[in-house]
Amino acid sequence: MPGVFRIINRSPKQPQVTLSAQDDNENGFKEYLERLLKMIPGEMIGFYMIGSGFIPKEYDKLQAVWAALCLILLILIRVWGTKDKDKDLPYQKFPVFVSSIAFIIWVYWMGAPFVPWNLHLPWVGSLAILIWTFIIPYFYSGDPE
Template identity: 30%
Template sequence: MSRRIVWSTYESSASDTKIDGYFDRVLKYIPADVVGLWLTGSGLIQSQSDAPSRVGLLWLLFVAGLVFSFFWMRQQTAEPGKPIAWQQILLSCGSFVVWVFAIGGPFTELSFYKPLYGSLLLLVYTTAIPLLPPPPSQQ
Protein backbone atom coordinates (compact mmCIF):
# COMPACT_ATOMS: atom_id res chain seq x y z
CA MET A 1 0.00 0.00 0.00
CA SER A 2 1.30 3.40 -0.96
CA ARG A 3 1.54 6.10 1.68
CA ARG A 4 0.55 8.69 -0.88
CA ILE A 5 -2.89 10.15 -0.22
CA VAL A 6 -5.38 9.35 -2.97
CA TRP A 7 -7.54 12.45 -3.47
CA SER A 8 -9.51 11.51 -6.56
CA THR A 9 -9.96 8.81 -9.16
CA TYR A 10 -10.11 9.33 -12.87
CA GLU A 11 -12.19 7.46 -15.41
CA SER A 12 -9.08 5.80 -16.78
CA SER A 13 -7.83 4.62 -13.39
CA ALA A 14 -8.16 1.08 -12.11
CA SER A 15 -11.54 0.17 -10.71
CA ASP A 16 -10.08 -0.89 -7.37
CA THR A 17 -8.64 2.57 -6.62
CA LYS A 18 -10.26 3.99 -3.50
CA ILE A 19 -10.25 7.64 -2.44
CA ASP A 20 -8.69 8.04 1.00
CA GLY A 21 -11.16 9.10 3.66
CA TYR A 22 -10.52 11.12 6.80
CA PHE A 23 -9.02 8.29 8.87
CA ASP A 24 -6.84 7.07 6.01
CA ARG A 25 -5.45 10.60 5.66
CA VAL A 26 -4.79 10.79 9.42
CA LEU A 27 -2.70 7.63 9.22
CA LYS A 28 -0.83 8.75 6.10
CA TYR A 29 0.04 12.17 7.53
CA ILE A 30 1.63 10.78 10.71
CA PRO A 31 5.12 9.36 10.12
CA ALA A 32 4.67 6.61 12.71
CA ASP A 33 7.94 4.90 11.76
CA VAL A 34 9.92 8.09 12.45
CA VAL A 35 7.99 8.72 15.69
CA GLY A 36 8.97 5.16 16.67
CA LEU A 37 12.60 5.99 15.90
CA TRP A 38 12.27 9.07 18.13
CA LEU A 39 10.74 7.11 21.01
CA THR A 40 13.45 4.46 20.89
CA GLY A 41 16.34 6.92 20.52
CA SER A 42 15.13 9.37 23.14
CA GLY A 43 14.46 6.52 25.55
CA LEU A 44 18.05 5.34 25.12
CA ILE A 45 19.44 8.85 25.59
CA GLN A 46 17.32 9.56 28.67
CA SER A 47 18.22 6.22 30.26
CA GLN A 48 21.86 7.31 30.47
CA SER A 49 22.04 9.10 33.80
CA ASP A 50 25.71 9.98 33.41
CA ALA A 51 25.41 11.53 29.93
CA PRO A 52 26.44 15.19 30.40
CA SER A 53 24.93 16.31 27.12
CA ARG A 54 21.55 14.56 27.14
CA VAL A 55 19.70 17.68 26.02
CA GLY A 56 22.16 18.24 23.17
CA LEU A 57 21.77 14.64 22.07
CA LEU A 58 17.99 14.97 22.17
CA TRP A 59 18.15 18.08 19.96
CA LEU A 60 20.51 16.26 17.57
CA LEU A 61 18.15 13.27 17.41
CA PHE A 62 15.20 15.62 16.85
CA VAL A 63 16.90 17.33 13.88
CA ALA A 64 17.97 13.95 12.47
CA GLY A 65 14.40 12.68 12.84
CA LEU A 66 13.03 15.73 11.06
CA VAL A 67 15.46 15.31 8.15
CA PHE A 68 14.76 11.58 8.03
CA SER A 69 11.02 12.26 8.10
CA PHE A 70 11.32 14.57 5.08
CA PHE A 71 13.32 12.17 2.92
CA TRP A 72 11.46 9.05 4.08
CA MET A 73 8.04 10.55 3.29
CA ARG A 74 9.31 11.83 -0.04
CA GLN A 75 10.38 8.31 -0.95
CA GLN A 76 7.19 6.70 0.42
CA THR A 77 4.87 9.04 -1.51
CA ALA A 78 6.75 8.97 -4.82
CA GLU A 79 4.82 7.50 -7.73
CA PRO A 80 5.91 7.44 -11.36
CA GLY A 81 4.30 10.12 -13.49
CA LYS A 82 2.88 12.06 -10.54
CA PRO A 83 4.17 15.32 -9.03
CA ILE A 84 5.92 15.30 -5.67
CA ALA A 85 3.38 15.26 -2.83
CA TRP A 86 4.81 18.39 -1.16
CA GLN A 87 1.74 19.06 0.99
CA GLN A 88 1.77 15.57 2.43
CA ILE A 89 5.54 15.59 2.96
CA LEU A 90 5.56 18.95 4.76
CA LEU A 91 2.51 18.17 6.89
CA SER A 92 4.08 14.83 7.85
CA CYS A 93 7.23 16.66 8.95
CA GLY A 94 4.97 18.98 10.95
CA SER A 95 3.34 15.90 12.49
CA PHE A 96 6.75 14.68 13.65
CA VAL A 97 7.50 18.05 15.27
CA VAL A 98 4.09 18.10 16.99
CA TRP A 99 4.47 14.54 18.27
CA VAL A 100 7.92 15.25 19.73
CA PHE A 101 6.61 18.47 21.28
CA ALA A 102 3.70 16.56 22.83
CA ILE A 103 6.01 13.85 24.18
CA GLY A 104 8.36 16.46 25.60
CA GLY A 105 11.80 15.63 24.33
CA PRO A 106 14.23 18.53 24.18
CA PHE A 107 11.36 21.04 24.33
CA THR A 108 11.06 20.46 28.09
CA GLU A 109 14.16 22.62 28.49
CA LEU A 110 12.42 25.66 27.00
CA SER A 111 10.92 28.11 29.49
CA PHE A 112 7.48 28.28 27.86
CA TYR A 113 6.99 24.51 27.58
CA LYS A 114 4.09 22.93 29.46
CA PRO A 115 2.94 19.34 28.79
CA LEU A 116 -0.64 20.58 28.45
CA TYR A 117 0.36 22.74 25.46
CA GLY A 118 1.88 19.77 23.68
CA SER A 119 -1.16 17.59 24.31
CA LEU A 120 -3.58 20.24 23.08
CA LEU A 121 -1.46 20.97 20.01
CA LEU A 122 -1.36 17.26 19.19
CA LEU A 123 -5.14 16.98 19.45
CA VAL A 124 -5.81 20.01 17.26
CA TYR A 125 -3.13 19.32 14.64
CA THR A 126 -3.94 15.64 14.22
CA THR A 127 -7.66 16.38 13.94
CA ALA A 128 -7.25 19.33 11.56
CA ILE A 129 -4.70 18.24 8.95
CA PRO A 130 -6.89 15.59 7.28
CA LEU A 131 -9.56 18.27 6.79
CA LEU A 132 -7.29 20.41 4.60
CA PRO A 133 -8.23 20.47 0.91
CA PRO A 134 -6.08 18.62 -1.60
CA PRO A 135 -3.24 20.53 -3.23
CA PRO A 136 -4.24 22.40 -6.42
CA SER A 137 -2.35 19.92 -8.59
CA GLN A 138 -4.57 17.10 -7.32
CA GLN A 139 -8.02 18.70 -7.29
Protein backbone atom coordinates (compact mmCIF):
# COMPACT_ATOMS: atom_id res chain seq x y z
CA MET A 1 0.00 0.00 0.00
CA PRO A 2 1.38 3.42 -0.90
CA GLY A 3 2.19 5.76 1.97
CA VAL A 4 -0.43 8.29 2.97
CA PHE A 5 1.60 11.19 1.56
CA ARG A 6 2.66 9.47 -1.68
CA ILE A 7 1.71 11.47 -4.75
CA ILE A 8 0.60 9.22 -7.57
CA ASN A 9 0.67 10.40 -11.16
CA ARG A 10 -2.78 9.46 -12.38
CA SER A 11 -2.30 10.53 -15.98
CA PRO A 12 -3.65 7.78 -18.17
CA LYS A 13 -1.17 5.50 -19.89
CA GLN A 14 -3.58 5.15 -22.80
CA PRO A 15 -6.25 7.58 -23.95
CA GLN A 16 -9.53 7.13 -22.13
CA VAL A 17 -12.99 8.00 -23.31
CA THR A 18 -14.60 10.59 -21.03
CA LEU A 19 -18.16 11.74 -20.89
CA SER A 20 -17.36 15.43 -21.27
CA ALA A 21 -14.71 18.10 -20.95
CA GLN A 22 -16.28 18.99 -17.59
CA ASP A 23 -15.39 15.51 -16.28
CA ASP A 24 -11.75 16.08 -17.32
CA ASN A 25 -11.71 19.47 -15.57
CA GLU A 26 -13.24 18.08 -12.39
CA ASN A 27 -10.79 15.16 -12.29
CA GLY A 28 -7.86 17.50 -12.94
CA PHE A 29 -8.96 19.81 -10.14
CA LYS A 30 -9.47 16.89 -7.73
CA GLU A 31 -5.98 15.60 -8.52
CA TYR A 32 -4.53 19.10 -7.98
CA LEU A 33 -6.27 19.37 -4.59
CA GLU A 34 -5.02 15.92 -3.61
CA ARG A 35 -1.44 16.93 -4.42
CA LEU A 36 -1.90 20.26 -2.64
CA LEU A 37 -3.19 18.66 0.54
CA LYS A 38 -0.45 16.03 0.57
CA MET A 39 2.31 18.62 0.25
CA ILE A 40 1.05 21.00 2.97
CA PRO A 41 2.65 19.84 6.23
CA GLY A 42 -0.45 20.56 8.30
CA GLU A 43 0.23 17.86 10.88
CA MET A 44 3.65 19.29 11.71
CA ILE A 45 2.53 22.92 11.60
CA GLY A 46 -0.03 22.08 14.28
CA PHE A 47 2.53 20.10 16.28
CA TYR A 48 4.99 23.01 16.09
CA MET A 49 2.36 25.56 17.15
CA ILE A 50 1.27 23.55 20.18
CA GLY A 51 4.85 22.89 21.29
CA SER A 52 5.95 26.48 20.79
CA GLY A 53 3.16 27.58 23.11
CA PHE A 54 4.90 25.76 25.98
CA ILE A 55 8.18 27.64 25.55
CA PRO A 56 8.37 30.59 27.98
CA LYS A 57 8.88 34.07 26.48
CA GLU A 58 12.28 34.49 28.16
CA TYR A 59 13.56 31.47 26.17
CA ASP A 60 12.64 32.95 22.80
CA LYS A 61 15.76 31.61 21.05
CA LEU A 62 14.70 28.09 22.02
CA GLN A 63 11.95 28.51 19.42
CA ALA A 64 14.59 27.99 16.71
CA VAL A 65 15.65 24.70 18.32
CA TRP A 66 12.02 23.60 18.52
CA ALA A 67 11.48 24.53 14.84
CA ALA A 68 14.59 22.56 13.80
CA LEU A 69 13.43 19.51 15.76
CA CYS A 70 10.00 19.73 14.13
CA LEU A 71 11.61 20.01 10.69
CA ILE A 72 13.61 16.83 11.34
CA LEU A 73 10.44 15.04 12.49
CA LEU A 74 8.60 16.30 9.41
CA ILE A 75 11.27 14.90 7.10
CA LEU A 76 11.16 11.52 8.86
CA ILE A 77 7.36 11.38 8.69
CA ARG A 78 7.28 12.40 5.02
CA VAL A 79 10.00 9.90 4.06
CA TRP A 80 7.96 7.16 5.72
CA GLY A 81 4.67 8.49 4.32
CA THR A 82 5.78 8.61 0.68
CA LYS A 83 7.15 5.06 0.46
CA ASP A 84 5.20 2.36 -1.31
CA LYS A 85 6.01 -0.86 0.52
CA ASP A 86 3.80 -3.06 -1.68
CA LYS A 87 5.61 -2.07 -4.87
CA ASP A 88 8.95 -1.70 -3.08
CA LEU A 89 9.23 1.93 -4.21
CA PRO A 90 11.46 4.34 -2.28
CA TYR A 91 10.29 7.59 -0.76
CA GLN A 92 9.53 10.54 -3.02
CA LYS A 93 12.30 13.10 -2.69
CA PHE A 94 10.52 16.05 -4.30
CA PRO A 95 7.36 15.98 -2.13
CA VAL A 96 9.54 15.63 0.99
CA PHE A 97 11.56 18.66 -0.16
CA VAL A 98 8.42 20.68 -0.96
CA SER A 99 6.83 19.89 2.41
CA SER A 100 10.06 20.80 4.22
CA ILE A 101 10.30 24.18 2.50
CA ALA A 102 6.59 24.76 3.10
CA PHE A 103 7.10 24.09 6.82
CA ILE A 104 9.98 26.57 6.98
CA ILE A 105 7.86 29.19 5.21
CA TRP A 106 4.95 28.64 7.63
CA VAL A 107 7.27 28.90 10.63
CA TYR A 108 8.71 32.09 9.14
CA TRP A 109 5.21 33.48 8.70
CA MET A 110 4.41 32.76 12.38
CA GLY A 111 7.60 34.55 13.30
CA ALA A 112 8.68 33.11 16.65
CA PRO A 113 12.19 31.81 15.82
CA PHE A 114 12.96 34.76 13.54
CA VAL A 115 11.78 37.64 15.76
CA PRO A 116 14.74 37.61 18.22
CA TRP A 117 17.13 38.15 15.30
CA ASN A 118 14.94 40.83 13.64
CA LEU A 119 14.48 38.67 10.54
CA HIS A 120 10.69 38.52 10.50
CA LEU A 121 8.64 40.30 7.84
CA PRO A 122 5.09 38.88 7.99
CA TRP A 123 4.12 40.06 4.51
CA VAL A 124 7.04 38.15 2.98
CA GLY A 125 5.86 34.98 4.74
CA SER A 126 2.30 35.50 3.53
CA LEU A 127 3.32 35.91 -0.09
CA ALA A 128 5.74 32.98 0.11
CA ILE A 129 2.97 30.71 1.46
CA LEU A 130 0.66 31.70 -1.37
CA ILE A 131 3.24 31.22 -4.09
CA TRP A 132 4.95 28.05 -2.79
CA THR A 133 1.90 26.19 -1.55
CA PHE A 134 -0.45 26.72 -4.46
CA ILE A 135 1.91 26.77 -7.44
CA ILE A 136 4.12 23.72 -6.82
CA PRO A 137 1.24 21.18 -6.98
CA TYR A 138 0.20 22.71 -10.28
CA PHE A 139 3.53 21.74 -11.89
CA TYR A 140 4.35 18.55 -10.03
CA SER A 141 1.97 15.65 -10.66
CA GLY A 142 3.88 12.82 -8.99
CA ASP A 143 6.35 10.19 -10.01
CA PRO A 144 5.28 7.83 -12.78
CA GLU A 145 4.19 4.54 -11.23
